[in-house]
Amino acid sequence: MGTPRNRRVKQAGEAPEPSGSSRRDFIKTAATVGAGAIVAAPAVASGFDFDLESFFQKNFRELSEEELDALVKRLSRKYSKKYGKDVSVSAIGPMDGVLYGYGLDISRCTGCRRCVHACVEENNQSRDPEIQWIRVLEFERSEALRGIDLKDGNPYYEHKEVPDEGKFYIPIACQHCEDSPCSKVCPTGATWREPDGIVVIDYDWCIGCRYCMAACPYGARHFNWAEPNVPAEDINPDMHVIGNVPRKRGVVEKCTFCIQRTRKGRYPACHEICPVGARKFGNLLDPESEIRYVMKHKRTFVLKAELETKPKFFYFWGTEGRS
Amino acid sequence: MDTLRLFSQFIRGSIRVVAHGGAGYYIWLAVLGVVMAAGLFAYGNQALNGLITSNMRDQVSWGFYIGNFAFLVGVAAAAVVLVIPAYVYNWGPIRDVVLVGELLSVAAIVMCMLFVVVDLGRPEFVWHLMPGFGTPNFPHSLLTWDILVLNCYFLINWFIVTHILFMAFTGRDYNHRLVLPIIFLSIPFAIGIHTVTAFLFMGLEGRPYWHTALLAPRFLAGAFCSGPSLTLVVFLVLRRIGKLSITDAALLKIGELLAYAMAVNLFFVGTEVFTEFYGETAHTVHARFQWFGIDGQSTLATYSWLALAMNATALVIFVAPSLRNRMPLLAAACVLAFGGVFIEKGMGLILPGLTPDALGEVYAYGPSSTEVVVGLGIWAFGAFLFTLMTKVASAITSGSLRSESA
Amino acid sequence: MPGAGNDPGKDRLPGNQATIWGTLGLAVVVIVGLSAVRLEHQPETTRDYPPRPLIADGPAVMKPAPEIDDEYLPCRDCHTSPDRQTGPIPRELEYEHEDTELAHGNLWCLHCHDPERPGRLRLADSSLVKFEDSWQLCTQCHAKKLPEWRAGVHGKQTGHWRGPKEYQTCVECHEPHAPPFGTIEPKPRPKRPDEIIQPARISGEEQHGDS
Incomplete structure (x- = not known):
């Protein structure tokens, strides 16, 4: 058809x-x-x-x-x-020989949520009603003895200072799955995986059925329940057609690995802001890249590996002797 | 040319029939009109402000609308439940009322489609999934399959009733060689709409509550409860107001069929509950939410137990011949079964699948007033459509509406 | 109703026709079921992008540390006085160093600082390095961190994943006298679903020149 x-x-x-x-x-x-x-x-x-x-x-x-x-x-x-x-809106395409991969060192993340807010500003997410692509979950270290179960995570923690005693943090956004359930179920083909591994959405093509949100195992997709609102002074003018162009009401949006930055060789915004250097980004096809070093030398895991969605977002414990 | 002239006569005659009726008829239409207007107004509010007028949020991204959709797909099976005894077993008393069942199916599918459309964020772009106009993700997206089978089932039922009525209008017998194969085709399609709708949910590996092979059979079992229950109640009402002559034997036969359907339905619920709780895993959290509530959020649990109680009571009445054979009790059981399945296969199916959400958050969703009013409006529209169609059908079959040449 | 007055046997479908329909229905179910195996993996359909060669990689430079010279640290002003002599035995920090929290293992000032050349850092082999090369001092003990830092895995890089990038040296993130990270104030929490409500509608004035 x-x-x-x-x-x-x-x-x-x-x-x-x-x-x-x-x-x-x-x-x-x-x-x-x-x-x-x-x-x-x-x-x-x-x-x-x-x-x-x-x-x-x-x-x-x-x-x-x-x-x-x-x-x-x-x-x-x-x-x-x-x-x-x-x-300036661009439609810059993927580079040859590039497959993006992301690494996140959960031994380092302090749960400060700077990535969340940098992402909102970079990607022109609606301020009111609030849309945030990254969600940081707080876990009790003692509870993690029986394994990490996402339902134990709390995204609404409020502390004067972080990291809080006895807690650890897992930020979660789009995992850019190789076998992405969201793009498989989309009835209009409005979301797909690009040759460089970025799962994108055509905001002009999405009809807002939200089937992809039901399919996503990572809660990464967000819907514009009302007309999105970004003050003009806060608009990031460096835009990509399938990235951070202003969205319309009634469409789904999500992390694009900052496609408007990464396709020009730059680091994503969350990577740049992280005060503890917990975020690693690079080309999985380049043996010299940071992400490949992580894959080779660290013990990495992906969320919900049993679903075999083959995420390109890897979590790892980067620091020896730190518990 | 002759057919065309006759058809325009048929249409004009139908319009004449629906425009005239007793006081009760007008009052009924007026009530439906008010509810439809309220629904339209509420939808206008939603269209203007966005789906934020609903209580759906990113955590629970489907709710009342999709719940009603899933339930109404079941109701649309009403026809086929009558078709099987009428044609496969050639059982006369039911064959007389197949037409009403078909009309009920048509109304139910129209409601299904409306519930999907009101759930869309940008309904003006539905053409994006039409072949030729847009880029339907066929065959990968089960939603495209669902749209296909729903439309086919709609067309089949619509064609059958129109053809039979039109032929009766012209005083001829309908074309058996044409109609019978199509009626038989409606059987796999009725099963198809349930199976594919269940597949919509079953295919989502990230939602363990739905990711079970039993979901499609449960859909069918639920459909064989809700569809005939509604049909039976409608028959009783139509018989009371003198629009339909149907024997008690036919109604009791439907009641008997409901006994089987409800027994199977509850059996499936039982096996699902056993699997979830006997060997409890992290995935059981959804069933826990459904039956017991989490973090004190137990509204859905209350409804789930209520639905179970209603279905169980209905089963007792359906099964015991001494109870089933009393018409008021049978009617009450049908209402109970319809309500029970509405909860169980509607919101009771959607909400536990999405709660806790993919990251484990519990958001206790309940429909907003906008959602409820829009939903009521769609139900009223379905009832309105069914009323008009039934009025025409009964006028034609009773002989009061005939072509001039007939 | 139609069919009522007809010969009861007329509408009955011949047995073989029912069998055909049943088989057909079953076949459809089997085909759909089997095709699910094929449907599991969606072929990647994307734009027909023109080839775009990998952009050139750029230099990796360290974030320049402030130039610190002997004049900038007027240590000799005090430490020449006989009662304020530097010494190898740890003691209570006072005067100018009162606010310095020293919590770096068992290290004492002179493990790293040179009393004669305060604008330089002293390595274990007594050679002196500039402050901007402080990473050479750090990695004497934290040798395992060096390859990770060089690979861009320990620490933080900014700029380009492909193209010029800047490495932060150890002291950009770690306070050398007390290296473990402290705590910081988090940004506001996300709104709960029931807090996400319809924004007050901008009536009359169209915001931001929206036409």
């Missing part, structure tokens, strides 16, 4: 699918007149930004290079105007 065609295996020089595009063009023309009027009326009346061009936009994976280029330019203009600053 109409599943996005696997363009990676498509033969070079193969003609573009004419039936698909002409059919869409026809639909576009026909529907613009009819449905446009019906759909636009209430949307405009309710004051949300709406334009036909974005309404009939194709799935990100099916956009041609030219269409993607036009989209990027349009969004840059739109958000520069909206937020009154020089916003």
Whole structure:
């Protein structure tokens, strides 16, 4: 059926699918007149930004290079105007020979939640209603004697100072699974795994059925229950189309390994802010990378390994003699 | 051309029929109209402000709407429960009322679809999952399968009733060579909608409460309780207001079938409870939440026990012939079974699957007023649709609506 | 109702036809069940991205430590006085050093500081190094940390995972006189689900020039 065609295996020089595009063009023309009027009326009346061009936009994976280029330019203009600053939206693709991996040293994490808030600021998450991609769970060391059970974790801890006596902390965000249950269940193909291992969402394509949220074993996916709200002065103008562009109401979002940073070679925001250096990030295909050193020399584990989702987010105990 | 002319006559006649009725009919429609208007208003509020008007949050991302959806898929089996005895066993007394069962199925599927649509964050983009327009993730996403089988089942039932009614309207017998195979096709599809809907949940490896092979059989068992229960009550009402002639024998036969269905349903609940609690693991936490509550959050547990009590009481009545054969008791048992299954296969199925959430947090979800009113509106719309369709059907079968040429 | 007045046997499906339908239904179930094995792994369908070579890796540099010279540390001003002589025996810290918490194993000032050249650090072999090379001093004892730090696993790096990156030296994170981390104030906790409520609607004024 109409599943996005696997363009990676498509033969070079193969003609573009004419039936698909002409059919869409026809639909576009026909529907613009009819449905446009019906759909636009209430949307405009309710004051949300709406334009036909974005309404009939194709799935990100099916956009041609030219269409993607036009989209990027349009969004840059739109958000520069909206937020009154020089916003640059990019669609920079994956680098060859890169598979991202993340390591987190739970012997170091102090539960200070700086990563949570740096992530919110970097990725333009809604401030009210609050959306946070990283959740830091606090565990009792004594309870961990019978193994780590996530249900013992408490994300709502409040202390004057951390780490609290006898506690340890596990920050959890998207695990960027190789066999991601979320992308498997998505009915519209609005979420998928990129060649560099980042699981992304096409926010313009998501219909908000939240099946992926039911499927995700890590609670990593978050829904825009109301119109997201980020003050213009707090907007991060360095944006990526399938990363931190402002989201719309009624779509799902989640960690993208800071795709707008990492694809340019930079560290993710949570990595940069961590005051204790508990976060490690790099290319799993590069034997010299930090993450490969961790894999080789430390004992790593992944969350809910029994589900065989093959996460690319590894937890490890980095410090000898520290308990 | 002739058929087309007749069909337009059929439509106009139907409109005439639904527009005229007694005082009771108008009052009933008015009540439904008020509830539908309230539902529409509540949905307008939700459409304007987003799903934040519901009590669903990231921790419990599906609730009342999807619970109703799962339950109503069961109700949609009403038709097939009548089709099997009527056609497979050629049992006359039930064959007379198959049509009403089909209409009930059509109404239930429409409600199913509405419950899914109101649950969407961006319903204006549903075309993204239509082949040709969008990019349906077929065959990987079970939701695309579900949409497919639900629509097929809807079309099958809709075609059968329209065809039979239209032919009766024109005074001809329906085309047996055409209708019978389609009726038989509806049997695998009825089982299909339950199986695939159950697969939606069973396929999620991250939700251990749902990740059990027993879920699909439980769906079927629940469906064979709720569908016929509702059908039986509807038959009683229709018979009371003189719109349907159905023998006691047919009703009692349905009651007998309900005894089997409810027994199997409770047996499945029992096996599930045994598996969860005898060898308790970390995954049992969901069943614990369902039956006993966690951290003092035991509202769902209260409802679960209530549902069990209702179902058990209904079973006793269904099983004992001396009780079952008394019509008021049988009706009461049907109401109990319907209510019990509504809790058990609705919210009782959705909420424990999502609570505690993937990271172990317990959020005690209960529907918001917006969700309840929207839900009531959809139920009222289903009842409205069923009322109109039944009115047309009974007018045609009683002979008061006939084509001029017939 | 339809069918009521018909010959009762007419609607009955012939036995062989029922068998065909039953078999067909079963076959469908079996096919769907078996296909689940194939469906478990979704083929990766993604954009047809143009090739993009790995960007050049950059230099890894240490975060420069402040240049500290002898003039900056006017130690001789006091330590030349006979009653304030430095010495190898640990004792109560006083005067200027009163606020210094010394909690680094059994180490005493002169294990690391040179009384003659206070702007330098002294290694175990008596050679002197600049303050910005303090990591050489630290790794004399914490030798196991050195390869991990070099690999970027112990400690913190900023900048680029691929491209120029900056290593923080030991003393950027650890107070050398009392190296274990202290506690810090955490950022606010997330909102509980029941605290996430509909935000007050911005009536009239459209925020941030939203059109």
